[in-house]
Amino acid sequence: MAMDFTLSDEQQMFAETARTLLGDTCTPDHWRKMMERGDNTDPERWAAIVENGFTLVLLPEEAGGMGLGELDFALIAEEAGYVALPEPLIESAGVAAPMLGALAPAHPLLADPEATIALAHPLNPVVADADRAAAILLERDGHAFLARADQVRLTPAQTIDPLRRLFRVEWDAADAEDLGPADWDLALDRAALFAAAQGLGLAQRAVDMAVDYAKERQQFGKPIGSYQAVKHHLASAQVAIEFARPVVRAAAAEIGHRDVQARSRVSHAKIAALEAADKATRASIQVHGAMGYSWEVDAHLFLKRTLALTQSWGTPAFHRARIAARLFTQPAGPDQTFARETHAAAATREIIHA
Numbered sequence: 001m002a003m004d005f006t007l008s009d010e011q012q013m014f015a016e017t018a019r020t021l022l023g024d025t026c027t028p029d030h031w032r033k034m035m036e037r038g039d040n041t042d043p044e045r046w047a048a049i050v051e052n053g054f055t056l057v058l059l060p061e062e063a064g065g066m067g068l069g070e071l072d073f074a075l076i077a078e079e080a081g082y083v084a085l086p087e088p089l090i091e092s093a094g095v096a097a098p099m100l101g102a103l104a105p106a107h108p109l110l111a112d113p114e115a116t117i118a119l120a121h122p123l124n125p126v127v128a129d130a131d132r133a134a135a136i137l138l139e140r141d142g143h144a145f146l147a148r149a150d151q152v153r154l155t156p157a158q159t160i161d162p163l164r165r166l167f168r169v170e171w172d173a174a175d176a177e178d179l180g181p182a183d184w185d186l187a188l189d190r191a192a193l194f195a196a197a198q199g200l201g202l203a204q205r206a207v208d209m210a211v212d213y214a215k216e217r218q219q220f221g222k223p224i225g226s227y228q229a230v231k232h233h234l235a236s237a238q239v240a241i242e243f244a245r246p247v248v249r250a251a252a253a254e255i256g257h258r259d260v261q262a263r264s265r266v267s268h269a270k271i272a273a274l275e276a277a278d279k280a281t282r283a284s285i286q287v288h289g290a291m292g293y294s295w296e297v298d299a300h301l302f303l304k305r306t307l308a309l310t311q312s313w314g315t316p317a318f319h320r321a322r323i324a325a326r327l328f329t330q331p332a333g334p335d336q337t338f339a340r341e342t343h344a345a346a347a348t349r350e351i352i353h354a
Contacts, residue, residue, distance in 0.1 A: 011072060018079040021048055026083040028298045031163060040086040040163045041132065046114065055093040055113045058190075063101035063110045070190060071252035074197040078248075081201025081277075084305050086163040088129040092116040094194045096137050099187050103144055103179040109135055121187060123314055126157045126166040137182075138171055144182035151175045161308040163301070189255055189263060191313040192270045196248045198309060199273035203241045203280035206302045210234055210284040233283045240276035247272045264326035267319035274316075277306040 007015070025045040034040055049055065057073045059065020077090050096117035100107055109115060118133035130136050131149055138145045138152075152171040159166045211234060251269035254262045281303035285292035292299055310316065 007075070011075060014072060015075040015079060017052060018054065018076045019082070021052060022079050022083045022085060026085055028301075031084065031086070031298075031301060034086060035162050040129075040165055042087070046087055049087070049089060050113050054089060055097065058094055058098040059110065060098070060101045060105055063105035063107075064113075065097075065101060065110075069252075070193060070255050071249065074194060074248065074252045077194040077197035078201040081198030081305075082205045084163065084202065084205075084301055088116050088118070088133070090194045090198065091119060091128055091191065092133070095119055095187050095191045098190070099137060099144065099182060100146070100179070103182055107146075109146075119187065119191075120169050121184065121191070121313070123188060123318070124312060125168065126159075127169050128167075128312075129165050130154055130167040130169060131165060136169065138169070138176060139182070139184055140173055142181050142184070144179040144184075145171075145173060145176035146179055147171055147176035159308060161301075161304045163305075164308055185263075186258070188313060189266045192319070193248070193251050193255060193266050195309045195313050196244075196251065196266075196269040196273035199270075199277040199306065200241060200245055200248060202302050202306050202309075203237065203244075203273070203277040206277070206280040206284040206299060207234055207237050207241065209299055209302075210237075210287040214287055233287060237276070237280040237283045240279050244269070244272040244276040260326045260330060264323045267314070267322040270314065271316055271319050271323075274306060274310045277302075278310065281306050 025042070025048060030042065030045075034042065053066065054076055056065040057068045057076065058070070059067070061067040073094050077094060080090055096119040097110065099119070100117060101110055104110075109117070112134070115134035116129065116132065118127050118130040118136040120127045120130070120136055120138045122139045127136065130152075131154055133149060135146050135148055136152060138147060152169050152175070154167040154169060157166040157168050214234070247265075248269040251262075251265040254265050256262070281299060284299040285297075285303065288297050288299055291297055314322075
């Protein structure tokens, strides 16, 4: 059975809104001004993001949100990647807020769409933007605890990405609100999926920047983009993006099944999309030549965000292990590519009893 990844008119309109808003408000000039003042948040841009409802996409309706699906939010994440958005929209609105909404839909924190929530997942040694979050979701013995930044001890951690603020968190359960058992596996899958979607955006932006430069840069009397070596670099990067995109869409469509197939799809998406981003950002730097390695050329920011996301929400080795779990424990082959875990188990029993 073929999977249809065609976006609806509403989804295309939503993605276009995100593309326009983020493209207009998050440019290289914005990044550099923020880095100069040691900041990673623009209040006006965040207000516009909130006004357009992006923080409510995955929040359950009973918690005041839109109750939409992961594919809808993945489209926003891709556009956020395209501009290397500094604000914690993806981890807060895509992972932490939906988790809190599922645990405590009436929690007063969810009444403020401008508030951000940080997530301390046990798989990550550091927490992004914990210092400015209205609260932090923390894990202990499978339970989710909620604490304010002033109820924990934060230690800044080094990061390769100048627009990401990372912290190590020490905390006591007695100082936090116990929300009960939580689905940390779903939080991980969502975070990995949206990291993959950002990877698509990062990769495409890197290629687009390199193409624009290759059209303008003259060497031996003609644009460097006319040379085969440059064309091959960028064509190879674009092919990697086009091969990764349906993998990310499939993972978004299947994530709700919550089985070994769905988990391996998410892992495949994260590996494929961020490998494409790594290939594209490095190619972009190379096309820019020696100046591509300088601080002044923006391509390095996309490579640094790619490297940061590659190691967040499960390393490549972690995700390869999840893919291996699907390949080595479930039937494989062209007729099993889109099989569900329950269907695969039934097929296995039929083979055994035949």
